[in-house]
Amino acid sequence: MDGGAMTTLLDVRDLHVAYRGGALWRSRPVPIVHGVSFRVGRGEIVGLIGESGSGKSTIARSIVGLTPVARGEIVLDQGTAHVGRARHVQMIFQDPFASLDPRMTVGAQIAEPLAIHRLVPKALRRQRVSELLTRVGLSDAVYDRLPHAFSGGQRARIGIARALAVEPALLIADEATAALDVSVQAQILNLLMDLRDDLGLSILFITHDLAVVRVLCDRAVVLRRGRIVEQGETVALFAAPREDYTRLLLASHRTLEPQA
Template identity: 50%
Template sequence: MSLLDVRDIAVSYDGRRAVEGISFTVEPGEVVAVVGESGSGKTTTAHAIIGLLPRNASLDAGQILLGENDLATWSARRMESVRGAQIGLIPQDPSNSLDPVKTIGAQIGEVLRIHKRGDRGTIRRRVVELLARVGLPDPQARARQYPHELSGGMRQRVLIAIAIALEPRLIIADEPTSALDVTVQRRILDLVDDLRAEFGTAVLLVTHDLGVAASRSDRLVVMKDGRVEEQGTTREVMSAPAAEYTKRLLGDAPALSARPFKDAAAAEPAIVVRDLVKEFRVGRSSFLAVDGASFEVPRGTTHALVGESGSGKTTTARMVVRFTEPTSGTVSIAGAPDDRRFRRHVQLVYQNPYGSLDPRQSIADIVEEPLRNFRLGDRATRRARVGELLDRVALSRDLLTRRPRELSGGQRQRVAIARALAAGPEVIVLDEAVSALDVTVQAQILDLLEQLQRDLGLTYLFISHDLAVVRQISHTVSVMNRGRIVESGTTRQVFTEPRHEYTRELLAAIPEPVR
């Protein structure tokens, strides 16, 4: 008998069907990955299993068999006895999943108290044991801390400690590493594997990251538009996908595709950074965010700054676009004036397409704004230019009257790129510009950036922690660690002959498919 047997479930939101006829099984001790783009229904399916659908959702049909028990027929109150004890949940965002006003120890202990697993002293000792088990240093001190005092990777380990506290038979991991750097991601996934081996726990891994799914699962369930496109062993699906959608997903995943390296061009530099230093004051002490960074970007090429969170890459980018003044050192942008017209020459595309567009403006107003700010053309000329820009980024002009909330994430990022192109810049800084996007949309945006670079001769400074994406998009790379550039070179050199141990660690963390 399977540990979990999901049979033909259907879920609706406000009467509108979101998931239809989903069926799969999870065997004891195995990892089953449910993959697909945003909106495919994978998270809805996971929440239906554990009884955490929102109020406007309903489980309309099907069975959810945990052993011999059909959870689909259980009341919300009865499901409370299952959550934590038999099915653990590792939610997606460690920043929003922990109570900011409760200590870490109190939040882990709450699970044990609800299920009456010992007195106060027993629970306190068990909390420390769990924090140690998930690899947090000085667990007694961590138990007394609050979430904001821990890094993202540490907070995710706390969520894992909560999920395993009662040693459940099944853990549902809903995008457990999507907000983490690649090296932290690898450590978290290694931890889940170790715990699975120790406790014999099965894992239902919900993810849009095909690289993670391919490297960590025994079987794959591929979802699209609320239905299962195909499923099978990971090796079978990876080597011989049956569905066209699966083939496209695999082809779009940077970690799974071996595209040829780009050749670095021999051109005059468009960006020259020399001995850049940025020091921040923190109370009576100081923090060196960037320590002597130097690099050049040839005109018409893409230079990537890579590293984990806190490495200094975004601070460096902000100094390049003059949003932050350096403590010392220089940034030179060829041809860029020193007055307010600098913004015409250098533009920035942000990470989050949901937060970088004014929700009150129409798409036409958003894209036109730089033209108005620089007083370029009359109203009719500007509106014509806006239409041309939407054509350039492959968006329908029908979207001009819409608001950002009416667009998908990929469409919003195309709008952000169109806005950055409006005033005719020569340099564009892209700060994690594709990290918030699904793999297929990400591939589309990367292809768009390459096409724009070829057509317009643009120079890109590309900020990313994802080396698989960097390999695809960049000509040259600088690797940052703790504020310093530890290695620079062509993308081919850095990826095939890394010299620094930190670079080798980053490269080793890129997920690889099972063989």
Template identity: 50%
Template sequence: MTAHQNEPGPDALLTVEGLSKHFPVANGVVKAVDGVSFKVQRGSIVGLVGESGSGKTTVGRSLLRLIQPSGGRALFDGADLFALSNAEMRAYRRRLQIVFQDPYSSLNPRLRVEDILGEAIDTHGLAKGAARKERISELLVQVGLAAEHGRRFPHEFSGGQRQRIGIARALAVQPEFIVADEPVSALDVSVQAQVLNLLQELQAAYGLTMLFITHDLSVVEYLCDQVVVMYLGRVMEQGPSRQLFANPRHPYTRALLSASPVPDPKARRQRIVLQGDIPSPFNPPSGCVFRTRCPHAIDACAQAVPAAQTLGADHVVSCIRQAELA
């Protein structure tokens, strides 16, 4: 497999600034996402990575307004998605689509595949009659299925095939930007590579821009041009994929990478084992939210949220000790 076939374009299609999503609860607020900022260059794939509970899915769904963000901006082609009315946002939904994690629950079991794909086409008035039927057949073939599969129901397909249908549904409205939310994590390992290759082929063929949400760094290394590493609702490190994998500067990124499989059976990585579990977003640690599990934490880490430091070539780290750990 050859990674990074498409280099990022010269301009950002999506610029996220200070995105926050806080959920009110009985005794306070859960800060699921707290001041996240990053850019997605046009025609690139950005990997959003971190452990379960880091806020990755909340970021993706907030961008599409499937849940309402608490603060920040998301500039898509110059327009702030968070400032749009519901009617205005509906027009943008054709340009932004999502592929969900679970192919079993994301498809309506009562509809045939042709009706699932046709819903999006009908909603945006893209085709009717014979043109609509032809478009549905074309979509199925594009994702590696047969045109006659449109007459079947979701339960008649395997998990990998259902995810292909989910991808076809996202493509039905000819979007510019796709949020892929853990799209292969529910699939067998043998099927994951097929779906990843499909996504890469479609991205190259149609010039798609993609935010790929995952906890699997080996997938990110293969597929993504840029990486954004999240922990407990905040960005720890971000930068070009090759640079970040070659020279990770945040202790959390290093710990994640140390647990990632190495393709060379003779190569070995020194495993960094993090102690304890990720804290609750209801009561996050003061200062650096990673400090309670960081092997390099000092007293100063508890005093203030680390400022984002640019190391060059878009490599950004939020750690007060990153220079010492270089």
């Protein structure tokens, strides 16, 4: 993607996040994210990568408004906001089953945000849900089934359909394919790329899997201990990383790759 011609959708500026450590309410805040700044362009897929504990999920939760921001700005489409309060940013999770109500049918769960945001008249919601199921590669026949009846890959598709219901501009995928086997993972990655191409979605993809980043992401942001180490176009960053930590991260990944 041509970064020079790209319009910014999400602009994270000098983001600081802190948690309160210990059991006492007077305990001092413990810094978790330190001055993180990056952008996601319209129709762009950006990978947020790093080791476990590097702050990836904390940043995601701050963007959607689930974790308070200590300092900095999160700007969506040129408007400063707790962007998670808007329907224009939606999140899909590593464990889609945990994010689905086991007592509600798939159709009811996808239709729920349509009702909450008053996007579609009640008489037309079934039709809209059917369209969303088709969009993610499922059939309308699953409408009345409960989440336990589905495989992990199918649940991932259901989670994506529910996120798409409110017509977001940005999807945040937090380790969304980590629990899937390789063949199913590839199918979900292809679906995300198709959604980007067909709908113009922007995606912030959070992962520790560098192979996924190489295939999926236009640009990558490398995190370590809550700070950005470096960022840039994925191809260039993987080919010639500037920082020692990035080189070590890439080298450790290559040693784990299966040998031909």
